[in-house]
Every structure is written in structure tokens, then in C-alpha cells.
Amino acid sequence: MAAKTKADKMARSARASTGKARAARLKREPGKPLYAQVEEIIRRRLIDNYWKPGEMLPSEFELAHELSVSQGTVRKALNDMVSENLLERRQGRGTFVSEYTERRALFFYFNLIGPDGVRAMPVSKILACEQRNATEDERNRLQLAIGDSVIALHRVRSLGDSPAIVERLTLPQKFFPGLGNETRLPENLYRFFQGEYGITVAKATESVRAVAADPLEAQLLSVMPEAPLLEIDRVAVTIDGRPVEWRLSRCNTSDYRYVAERG
Amino acid sequence: MAAKTKADKMARSARASTGKARAARLKREPGKPLYAQVEEIIRRRLIDNYWKPGEMLPSEFELAHELSVSQGTVRKALNDMVSENLLERRQGRGTFVSEYTERRALFFYFNLIGPDGVRAMPVSKILACEQRNATEDERNRLQLAIGDSVIALHRVRSLGDSPAIVERLTLPQKFFPGLGNETRLPENLYRFFQGEYGITVAKATESVRAVAADPLEAQLLSVMPEAPLLEIDRVAVTIDGRPVEWRLSRCNTSDYRYVAERG
DNA sequence: TAGTGGTCTAGACCACCTT
DNA sequence: AGGTGGTCTAGACCACTAG
Numbered sequence A, B: 001m002a003a004k005t006k007a008d009k010m011a012r013s014a015r016a017s018t019g020k021a022r023a024a025r026l027k028r029e030p031g032k033p034l035y036a037q038v039e040e041i042i043r044r045r046l047i048d049n050y051w052k053p054g055e056m057l058p059s060e061f062e063l064a065h066e067l068s069v070s071q072g073t074v075r076k077a078l079n080d081m082v083s084e085n086l087l088e089r090r091q092g093r094g095t096f097v098s099e100y101t102e103r104r105a106l107f108f109y110f111n112l113i114g115p116d117g118v119r120a121m122p123v124s125k126i127l128a129c130e131q132r133n134a135t136e137d138e139r140n141r142l143q144l145a146i147g148d149s150v151i152a153l154h155r156v157r158s159l160g161d162s163p164a165i166v167e168r169l170t171l172p173q174k175f176f177p178g179l180g181n182e183t184r185l186p187e188n189l190y191r192f193f194q195g196e197y198g199i200t201v202a203k204a205t206e207s208v209r210a211v212a213a214d215p216l217e218a219q220l221l222s223v224m225p226e227a228p229l230l231e232i233d234r235v236a237v238t239i240d241g242r243p244v245e246w247r248l249s250r251c252n253t254s255d256y257r258y259v260a261e262r263g
Numbered sequence C: 001t002a003g004t005g006g007t008c009t010a011g012a013c014c015a016c017c018t019t
Numbered sequence D: 001a002g003g004t005g006g007t008c009t010a011g012a013c014c015a016c017t018a019g
Helices: A006-022 A034-047 A060-067 A071-083 A102-109 A136-142 A189-197 A215-221 B006-022 B034-047 B060-067 B071-083 B102-109 B136-142 B189-197 B215-221
Strands: A087-090 A094-097 A123-133 A149-159 A162-172 A201-212 A228-238 A243-251 A257-262 B087-090 B094-097 B123-133 B149-159 B162-172 B201-212 B228-238 B243-251 B257-262
Touching (some): A034 A071, A060 A071, A071 A087, A102 A189, A136 A243, A162 A215, A189 A243, A201 A243, A228 B228, B034 B060, B034 B071, B060 B071, B071 B087, B102 B189, B136 B162, B162 B215, B189 B201, B189 B243, B201 B243
Antiparallel strands (some): A087 A094, A149 A162, A162 A243, A201 A228, A201 B228, A201 B257, A228 A243, A228 B201, A257 B201, B087 B094, B123 B149, B149 B162, B162 B243, B201 B228
């Protein structure tokens, strides 16, 4: 994916010149550091898919020359964006736009782990998929207007042979043209969003609480009605802060735990 | 707390020279960056309480001179430690050792929030406090040996007038000499640890799951037996990685949520 | 061997806080 | 006014990766 052909390289150079023409030459602005302006420009190009996931950016030196700043300033901007997980840098290789790999997805967006500390990709079965107008809750969570359409998914996910999670997903229709009443979707949804719709999920906010299983959930998860379930409420947003998914998961945590680091 | 008197300053200078004598002059080591060595030295001094919480460190220039490296190298080390929450830097003021303030404690170590998004400090009531030998679970969590003694606390914490959390705390006796069968402890425990025992909690690992309330918990929290509760399992560790507290909290999350950021 | 990022230095100037 | 950290530059050398 990261391998570069000569054609790729030439295409990139061609775009680079249009980029140079487009980018106003950076000038000192009071109260706004140069490196912040560099970050904005790079962020903009990521949002516009000018540099695509997995692609290599120009070297520090090239960027510095293009934007008329020093290499050190570009370096600070790039390193800042690495800590936002937008870029990855490897000594001797280059700077790359982050991709959703299986490993990344597991690490960042699936923090249920088994008693042995191992994370496993779940297997999903879609129970229902419909298009309809957003409810009030959905409009609030996803910043939608009255009358906006959403795709609503209902699915069960299994961890190690047994059903463990019941999940309701809501996606704004406008971000996913052509995605209709699917019965089959890939397990790694965020990579699918990125590959098929150019939607890059950059981060997510989650909150969790304990709830009692309703009869349907109890049946789907093979637990007693009223059994305690862990509810995970997640809103995923793009690099530019637009919410693209609301996910409400209810998990049987008798064998799994949700982990977090503090400090 | 951060205000500096002349006496403070002179005491610091006096210690600084002993520090200089102690610290081997830094030299290039293959495979180990200079800034990493600077970090180690500073970290060591924090662990030894050579610089105490709230205290100001020498300026970049002074540290650079003392360790015979450039100011930029010291800067990188200090900024790295800021992102670990060990230090705080403020333009025009100086670099300070992090303290547990009320605000910090709430933000980092109390992530239950109300429906309005507000965090409130809970009020605790201690039900029991005993000294005894560590159980096997406790030995594993706190890295203790057979026969090591612990202080075990059982308490109920209220959020906004109603009891919301039942908590069991286990502290290795060896870290808290003289702490016995207390019935009264301050609400901000980590600041208490720091002030009274020189124990600085640097980070914590938490995992959560949903459980059913047992009869005692149900009574203490005024919920039905078997009601779903959020269990938070936390191990807090010091700067040098020694576990100093195991905390098992069971929370009524009908009004509160546990939040996390991903990405 | 050429090109990349990683480290390190030295020095300039700015923004902010304290006195 | 003097001291602090924040920004920015320019250039040197090292470590790693690739062809």
C-alpha cells in the first residue's frame, strides 16, 4: 500500500505544483504561530484527500521550501499531527497519512478485552437495516437538521463463538450516498468508510454506563432478562469535526472488560 | 504554594550544587539520545522528592549548563515530561512540578459526569477500615509478597445528595506507615498521599464492566437487588511504576456516565 | 549510495509574567 | 526591567531504509 511507483511519484509532483500555486506563501501573523498555519494547510489537504491514506508526504525539506518556512517549523507541525494520529513517521522511510489497518482499528476503537488481555475482532450479523428520517436524539448527536435522512443498522456481534454485543448504528445518509439497505458490511467499518466514501474517522467520544438487558437483547445475547449490560455510546467524527456515526452498543461483560488509561 | 521566597530560592540553589556534584556530566551514549538521559535525571529527582510538587525547576538555561547540553535538548526533555503530566510549564513563569489540585483530580481521576456534563466531587463515608494480610488478588494487583500487609477501606460516596458509589480500596501498608484504622480521610486521596507520604500517583489503568448489585450494595445505593451497576477497577501507580492503590468502585449509572476519548 | 527522519547545537527574537 | 518559556531559523551530524 505504501509502495511507490514512478507514476505515483510523478502524479504527486504534478499535484504538488498546483498545491504550491494554491497555498498562499506563509507570513507571520500576530498571535498565530507559523507551525500552526503549517498544520492547518496540511490538515486541509488531508480533509480534501489531496494526500490520501497510506500516501507519503513530501520531505520536511520540500514542505519547508514550498511554504517558505524552516525545516524545524515543518518538523514541529508534522510531529504535532503524529500525536493526533493523523500522520505516521518512520525514520529512513518518510511521513505517511494514517490508514485504518486492522491493528489500528482494534487498538483505538475496540477496547473490549478478554480475561487474557487479548483483543479479538468480533464477527457481526446484521439483523435490520433501514433508511428513515432522523429522530430527535439522532439529530442532536449527529448535528442533523429536521427531515435529514439516516441509515439505521441493528446488528449482533460475536466474540469467540458466542454473541456478546447488540449494536445500533446510525449514519447520516448524506455522507454515504448509495449506501442503502445492506445486509452485508465489512467488519472494519471505518476502513470501509474511508475506502468507499472518502470519510476518515479521526477520533471518537465514548461514554459508558450499566443498563439492564431488555427482553430482545436478553434473547440475542443468551442472558437473563434484566441482566446487567455495559452500554457504550460512541460518536465518531472526521478530521474536520463532523460527526459521521452514532453507535450504541450493549455488551455482555461477564467475560470481557472495557479498558482505559488515565494520567 | 508556588510563591517563592528568597529563602526558598537559596535552599534550592544550595541543593542545586549537590545535584550538580551528583549528576555525572552527560555524555553521548550510542542508542540513547541525550534528551532521554536528561529526562531520566529529572524523573529521578522527582521520585526522590528533590524537587517537590508545586516547586519551580531551574530555567532551561540553568539545567542546560548544569548538564552540559544545549537549551534545545533540555526543552525537548521538559516538554516530553509535560505530556506525561509530570511537569507544567507557563510562559513567563517557569517550569513546575505537577500537583494534585482539586481540578486536576476531578479531570484525570474522576470521569463520572452528570447529564449536564458537569463533574462534581463526591462526598465519602467510610464504612470500615482494617489492616490485614493481602489476599491473592490483592497481591497480584499490587505486586505484593505473601504475608504483606494492606489497609482495606470500604466506603460509600454520594454525588449530589444521593449515594451513588460503593468503593473498596486496598493500599499496601508499606507505603503508608502509620495509616491505621482511620474513619476520616480527605476527599482528594491522591493529594493526601502526596502531602502526607510523599507518594505521587502518576497514572492509573482502569477497566470497567457491568455487574449486578449484591444485597448490601443495593441497600447502600437505594437500588433494587440485581440492579445493573458499573464496576470500575483501577490500579494507580507512582512515577516509577509501583502500584499504590487498588480501587474497586461500583456505581449507579442511572444518572451518571463514565466518559473516555478515543483516537 | 542517496534520501529520509532523528538528534543536537547555537543563537535570535517574541510574548508573557513579575517586580 | 529582567527573567521565563515559546517560536523560529540554519546548519551539522547520525540512524535507518531502500534500491
